[in-house]
Structures are given as C-alpha cells and as structure tokens.
Amino acid sequence: MLYALMGLGLSLITGILNIPNFAHGALFALGAYFLASTLHVVGNFWLALVLAPVGVAVLGLAIEYAGIRPLYRAGHDYQLLFTFGLSLILSEGIIVVWGPIGFSQLPPPILRGGLDLGFTFYPKYRLFVMVMAGLLVLGTWLFLEKTRYGAIMRAGIEDKEMVSLLGIDIHRLFTAAFALGAYLAGIAGALTAPIRGLSPGMGVDMLGIAFVVVALGGLGNLLGAIAAGLLIGVAQSIVALYWTEASVAVIFAVMAAVLLVRPQGLFGIR
Amino acid sequence: MSRAWLAVFAAVILLPLAVRHALASEIWIFAIFGLGLNLLLGYTGLLSFGQSTFFGSAGYVSGYLLKHYGINVFAALGIGVLVGAVSAALVGYLCVQRSGLYFIMLTFALNQMFYFIAYQWTTVTGGEDGMPGIGRPVLLGVDFRQPLAYYIFVALLFLVSLWVMKRIVESPLGKILQAIRENEVRAQAVGYDGARLKLLAFVIGGAFSGLAGVLYAMLFGIVPLEAIGFVFSGNVVFATLIGGSGSLYGPIIGSFVFIWLSESVSVVWARWPLLLGVAFVIVVIFFRGGCVEAWARFWSWRERRRMATRLAS
Amino acid sequence: MALLRTENVTKAFGALTAVNGVSLEVEAGSLHSIIGPNGAGKTTLFNLFTGQLTPTSGRIVFDGRDITGTPSHRVAHLGIARSFQRTNVFPALSLLDNVWIAAFARRGSWRGFAWRRADRYPEVTERALAALRDVGLQDRANQLAREISHGEQRQLELAIALAAAPRLLLLDEPAAGLSPDETQRMVALVRGLKGRYTIVLIEHKMDIIMGVSDRVSVMHFGSLIAEGTPAEIQRNADVRRAYLGGVVVE
Numbered sequence A: 001m002l003y004a005l006m007g008l009g010l011s012l013i014t015g016i017l018n019i020p021n022f023a024h025g026a027l028f029a030l031g032a033y034f035l036a037s038t039l040h041v042v043g044n045f046w047l048a049l050v051l052a053p054v055g056v057a058v059l060g061l062a063i064e065y066a067g068i069r070p071l072y073r074a075g076h077d078y079q080l081l082f083t084f085g086l087s088l089i090l091s092e093g094i095i096v097v098w099g100p101i102g103f104s105q106l107p108p109p110i111l112r113g114g115l116d117l118g119f120t121f122y123p124k125y126r127l128f129v130m131v132m133a134g135l136l137v138l139g140t141w142l143f144l145e146k147t148r149y150g151a152i153m154r155a156g157i158e159d160k161e162m163v164s165l166l167g168i169d170i171h172r173l174f175t176a177a178f179a180l181g182a183y184l185a186g187i188a189g190a191l192t193a194p195i196r197g198l199s200p201g202m203g204v205d206m207l208g209i210a211f212v213v214v215a216l217g218g219l220g221n222l223l224g225a226i227a228a229g230l231l232i233g234v235a236q237s238i239v240a241l242y243w244t245e246a247s248v249a250v251i252f253a254v255m256a257a258v259l260l261v262r263p264q265g266l267f268g269i270r
Numbered sequence B: 001m002s003r004a005w006l007a008v009f010a011a012v013i014l015l016p017l018a019v020r021h022a023l024a025s026e027i028w029i030f031a032i033f034g035l036g037l038n039l040l041l042g043y044t045g046l047l048s049f050g051q052s053t054f055f056g057s058a059g060y061v062s063g064y065l066l067k068h069y070g071i072n073v074f075a076a077l078g079i080g081v082l083v084g085a086v087s088a089a090l091v092g093y094l095c096v097q098r099s100g101l102y103f104i105m106l107t108f109a110l111n112q113m114f115y116f117i118a119y120q121w122t123t124v125t126g127g128e129d130g131m132p133g134i135g136r137p138v139l140l141g142v143d144f145r146q147p148l149a150y151y152i153f154v155a156l157l158f159l160v161s162l163w164v165m166k167r168i169v170e171s172p173l174g175k176i177l178q179a180i181r182e183n184e185v186r187a188q189a190v191g192y193d194g195a196r197l198k199l200l201a202f203v204i205g206g207a208f209s210g211l212a213g214v215l216y217a218m219l220f221g222i223v224p225l226e227a228i229g230f231v232f233s234g235n236v237v238f239a240t241l242i243g244g245s246g247s248l249y250g251p252i253i254g255s256f257v258f259i260w261l262s263e264s265v266s267v268v269w270a271r272w273p274l275l276l277g278v279a280f281v282i283v284v285i286f287f288r289g290g291c292v293e294a295w296a297r298f299w300s301w302r303e304r305r306r307m308a309t310r311l312a313s
Numbered sequence C: 001m002a003l004l005r006t007e008n009v010t011k012a013f014g015a016l017t018a019v020n021g022v023s024l025e026v027e028a029g030s031l032h033s034i035i036g037p038n039g040a041g042k043t044t045l046f047n048l049f050t051g052q053l054t055p056t057s058g059r060i061v062f063d064g065r066d067i068t069g070t071p072s073h074r075v076a077h078l079g080i081a082r083s084f085q086r087t088n089v090f091p092a093l094s095l096l097d098n099v100w101i102a103a104f105a106r107r108g109s110w111r112g113f114a115w116r117r118a119d120r121y122p123e124v125t126e127r128a129l130a131a132l133r134d135v136g137l138q139d140r141a142n143q144l145a146r147e148i149s150h151g152e153q154r155q156l157e158l159a160i161a162l163a164a165a166p167r168l169l170l171l172d173e174p175a176a177g178l179s180p181d182e183t184q185r186m187v188a189l190v191r192g193l194k195g196r197y198t199i200v201l202i203e204h205k206m207d208i209i210m211g212v213s214d215r216v217s218v219m220h221f222g223s224l225i226a227e228g229t230p231a232e233i234q235r236n237a238d239v240r241r242a243y244l245g246g247v248v249v250e
Helices: A002-017 A024-042 A045-074 A076-098 A124-146 A148-158 A160-165 A170-196 A202-217 A222-242 A244-261 B002-018 B021-043 B052-069 B073-095 B100-120 B147-170 B172-182 B184-190 B194-220 B230-243 B250-268 B272-286 B290-312 C042-049 C072-078 C095-105 C122-135 C150-163 C180-193 C206-210 C230-235 C237-242
Strands: A114-116 A121-123 C002-013 C016-027 C031-035 C057-062 C080-083 C168-172 C198-203 C215-220 C223-228
Touching: A002 A024, A002 A124, A002 A148, A002 A170, A002 A202, A002 A222, A024 A045, A024 A076, A024 A170, A024 A202, A045 A076, A045 A170, A045 B272, A076 A202, A076 B100, A076 B230, A076 B272, A121 A124, A124 A148, A124 A170, A124 A222, A148 A160, A148 A170, A160 A170, A170 A202, A202 A222, A202 A244, A202 B100, A202 B230, A222 A244, A244 B073, A244 B100, B002 B021, B002 B147, B021 B147, B021 B172, B021 B194, B021 B230, B021 B250, B052 B073, B052 B100, B052 B194, B052 B230, B073 B100, B073 B194, B100 B230, B147 B172, B147 B194, B172 B184, B172 B194, B172 C095, B184 B194, B184 C072, B184 C095, B230 B250, B230 B272, B230 B290, B250 B272, B250 B290, C002 C042, C002 C198, C016 C031, C016 C042, C016 C057, C016 C198, C016 C215, C016 C223, C031 C042, C031 C206, C042 C080, C042 C168, C042 C198, C072 C080, C072 C095, C080 C150, C095 C122, C095 C150, C122 C150, C122 C180, C150 C168, C150 C180, C180 C198, C198 C206, C206 C230, C215 C230, C215 C237, C223 C230, C223 C237, C230 C237
Parallel strands: C031 C198, C031 C215, C080 C168, C168 C198
Antiparallel strands: A114 A121, C002 C016, C002 C057, C215 C223
C-alpha cells in the first residue's frame, strides 16, 4: 500500500514535470524525520502526522520554485540532475541534523500491540498504516478524478501545451504537482517511521522501488502506478515468506522481465 | 590536438610526484570510467544513471577469480572488460528500447537490482562488507603490490583507453552517435538503426566501466558494496559533467576535480557528499558545459577583450 | 515503368482517416507532385512511404518490391531519401558532417566504422561535398548547422537527402518558410535535379509546382481527388473547389 502511495506521488511528478525525481526517496526519508522531530516538539503523534508531511510539501514547493523551475529552459536532463544533486544534499543533510545512526520510533499508544485476527496476530500499527495509506490513495485519486484542479493535473500529464493554451499557468501546475508528490512521499515516510525505524539510508532504498512502481505502472499513468504499487507490495510479501533475502531483488527482476515483454509497463499506453 | 596529448602525458608523468601513488592511480581509473560514460552521455546523449552496475560487476567477478583462483593480471583485466560489456549488453538491451525518461529510470532501477543482488549474495560478494582480499598478482617479475609499479600499469592502461576512445569518437561511429543525439528521427530516416547503435555505445561504455572496475578492485584490494551502488553511478556522472561532457578530455578533468574534492574534503568533513551535491547543483545551474566549456568561454572572452583594446587604441 | 506505386493505401488513426485509399504511380525519372490544402494527408502519405508509419491497409511497391511497413532505418537502404517539412537537421554538427552521415549510411560496407578515422573514407567525403555543391552550400561546409539561416537550413535539408544518392527523392514542402527569393532559388534547385532522380514533391502552393512537375496528384481530406498534367489540374473544377481561397493560376 505504501508502495502505491510512493508510486502515485512519483508518477504524478514524472508525468507532469517529465523528470524522474531522484529526490523522491529523500523526501520520503524527510517525512519520517520530520515526524520524529515534530513529535518531539508537540508530543502528539496525530498532530505530528498531520504536520510532518505538510513540512515536506512546503519543502517540495521551495525546491520546485527555486531549483527546478529556473532550469526549465535548460531542459529535462538538467532538472533531473538537479534532483539528483538535491537527493545528495538532503540525505547528507539528514545525517547532519539527526546523526548517522538510525533510531526507532514507537507508534502512538493506542496503536501499539497486535490485533487478534483469528489466524494470526497482526500489528495494530501496520493495519493502521494500510488503512491510512489506502485512504490517502483513494483521497488523492478522488481529488485527481473528481475535482477541477485534479482534472487540470491529469490534463497536464497528457498534453502540457494544450493546458497552457487554455490559459492555465503551466509553471504553477508544475509547482503544485511537485508539492503534492512531495506530500505523498512525506506522509508515506511519516507513516513508515514506526514500522521500520528511521535511518538515513531509508530514502535510497525506497527510491528504487518507487521507480520500479512507476516503470511498471506506465509513466504518468496514475491508476497504473497505484495498481503496480499494490502488486509489488503483495509480491514482495509473498516472496518474503519463502525466500526472505531475495525479496527486494525479486522486485527488480520482475520489473526487468515485464519490461522485456511489454516495454511500456503493465499498464502503459505507449 | 596534440597539445591535449602533451598535457595528458605531462599529467601522467608529473602526477605521482605531486600526490601519493594510490591516489594518482585512482584518478586515472576514474577517468577511464568517465570516458566510458561520456560516450553515452556526451556523444550519444544518453544519460545513463547506472554505470556502476558494470563497474561493480566486473570488480566482483574479477575480484572473485583473483582471490579464489589466482588468475593472472591480464586474465583479470580481460574478464573485467568482458563482464562489463556483457552486463551492459543485457541492461542496454532492456533500456535502449525506451527513450528519454524511461531510459534514465530503467538504468537506475536495473542498477538497484544489481545492488540488491550484491547486497544479499553475501556468500559471494560479502554483502555490506564488500569483497576483501583481492591481491595484485606478480607479472613478468613486476611486483604490482608496489604502488609505483601499479601506478605505471594503471597509467599505461589509461593512455591505451584514451587512445581507443579517441579512435572511436573520430570514427564514423562517433559522428553517427552524435547524429542520433542531435536528431534520432533523422538519423533513422537516413538509415541508422538507433536502438542497435545505442546498444553498441552502451556495450562500449560498459567495457570501459568494467576495466575501471577491475583496476579499482586491485587498487584497493576490496570491492566495496558502494562500487555497484547508486551514489557511485552518480559520482561518475558528476565527474563527467563537471569536466565537460562535450569533449573527449572532459572526463579526465572531471576525474581530477572529483577525486581531489572527495579526498581533500572527506578528511575534513565526513558529510562531504553534501558539498558534492551542492557542487553538482551549481554545475547544473551555471556551468553546464563543465570545465571545458568554462575554459573555452574564458578564452574567447579574453580574445574579445584583446580585440576590443586593440581596436580602441 | 512505375518506380513507386501505391495500391489503395489507407492510414486510419482511430476515427480519423488521414489517408484514404490512395492509389498512385510515379514514373521513373519524372517529377511527380502531390498537392492539396493543409491537412490533406500528404505528409502522412510520405510517412507511410518511409516507414515512420505503417499503413492500416494497402500496399506500397517500390521498384517491383513490396515495401509496405519497412522500418524507417531500412528504407534509406532501399534507395529512398526524404526531406522533411519542418527542418530536421543535426544542429550541433557541421554542414559537412550533416551530409557525411547520410552519405556514409549508404556505403556498401560499414567495415571498420567504429575504428577507422572518418577522413579515411574519401568517397564518402566526396559524395558529401558533392551534395553540398548541388545545393550551393559547399563554402559553408565547416559551419555548424545551427549557425546558418533558415533558408540555408532548408537547402541543407535537401542536401542530406541528396547525399544518400537515392533513386527516389521525396521532398516535403522544400520551400516551407522561405522568402520569395529563396523560394525561387529552391524551385530552380529542384528543377536542376529533374532527370537525375525520380522526385515526388509535396507542396501546397500551386504556383511552385506548375513549372516543374510532369504529373500532379491532388489530395483532399485524405483522398486523391484528381490526377493529371499540371495543365489538366489547373482546369479541374474539383481542384478549384478544394482550393477555395487558395492560389489558382488562371
């Protein structure tokens, strides 16, 4: 489910801005770290959960405005390289601020412990994350499908020229899309924190998976990204039951196999 | 033209006098790596973010054979180049069919796959700890464990690599790849199979990366996990850009800058990659042509000023 | 003998039929023009010839061989060269390199192409220079394509097609975007090529093609509505109607 969230955010950014956002993983990590710090300050998990992703989104806004937009004329390659450089800055920045050693984060008291599902004990927090992520995906989906602004975004993926001809400020669209993508990454990170703990490297691992999700789901295909994210998440869980070590590598192998047969991904149109 | 070669020769001879031999070797190794990438990036216009796949794979395979089977140096090099080329063929085959965005994402994602395989296959690769214990065999009585001897070996291989790359870019293939970069549709219309030729460029780049990988493994005696990782791929892109992707010699300059930066700053601050990121961003925003272009711009600016003062007087 | 022949070629993009059952023949050595208002499907037809698109139905026969659906990078090797309506050159390369690449592709053997120095192929360089000379750009051979004027780029566009020493030359609006003077020069250039190549010319300005064409086909909304000599076409009422508001020479 989390993969779907990450995939959705990245697919949005990639589809609209036409650049693979290398900093997406770092934004994910920042979401987690922001959560930890905000929690430290306000003491309330729920408040922190709300605030942290917003912080990431604001950062995303700043990044787009100050970094990506000025490079618009230079071309996609340079915008992409910018996000790469940024990912370095952010990852190292995390170490500077929070130290190189990871730490763990406990879920809020009511979500601790497990739920007796009859056949197995399932951690309450994980259940919460699944539900929460699902709601977010659904919410974003509804936003994109049903609201006017969402429609503009989807149109932006399809045909940027048309959108700007219709009088919509294409640059503001880019900024908004990036901020939304950043928000999704941020909240994914914030939600993950109590599950896997925090470490500076968590961003890079997630980045690879997010790329796979987007590649499989078809660039710019939002529904595809969601589906691919779910697929991969499920596949990984299943493989992990039998062959834990290979579970991550398998994801990539699956992607390679799929792309051999269908270069446009599972759901891509081109 | 030959001025550039003189400069290179001078650098090769003088460098070991200025810095310690291992560092000098590292610079040339990285330059070889950069040359391979630049065929893709500068000439063909393919931003490959996964070159460390071939670098690391070659390092692991050759390192393993060196360690456990004691093969000789030339076999190690040959195998490294082969592994680099073959892995590039596999990865390239999947990637060149897609263009632009997809291509970049795929090179990255496949790089990650190799990384995770290396991470998990601890029995062979050592996982996070890397593969240590790689020796430098003795060849024809020359003991490569001597830093200077190894340096000369590496420097010679670098010169050979540079010469090979020079031949390639001055050949019709060099022009064809540039044509593909400039206008792939037209290149196809004129009779060139874009996908096949891009794959060829990929394989050549992979071969160079493989060579660099083996030399790296022998230099440090270990193949660290990072050698097949994302950051390493980014490093070579950075070095190539900062040197200037528009010229054959750009990656060489970039290698100097990068290695010097990383060596000198890393002792001061463990978080030096942050500076690297900042430098990267600055290059991207202001110095896209890298040092080579900055130099050319500076030169022409000087010319214009000289002209202006001459006209004025 | 018809060098190029299409048999009921159709190209549909979903509900839009861009080319509708076009059958025409181009005689070897002739200059055959295809005209029609913008959007008539002329460039799409060219794209079908050169493999950028595959026909939905119908056949394309070149020199007796069915070439329907041949991919674009193989079409050049059949002896078909094409220039594009929107200038499609290699901006960062020199003029000489621009044509050199086209000339090299058609070299019988590519042996050593990744190794031998490019200047060790004198015949290729000679053919490239000849192509530049044909269009009058030989003095600018070392300038970069992006540095020359638009009109000169259109000439380069033509030269790249010529450098391939084709048997069939497909020219898509070579005079697009040119000033009246430049247009005159382009027309003269094309006239000079007559006889040496079989030429199919796309234009939408009637007056350009009148003086050079042996035969004219008129397309409208994807279909061929008329075909004949320039004089016949001028008198054709259907053509006049299609060109409502267009230039018609009385």
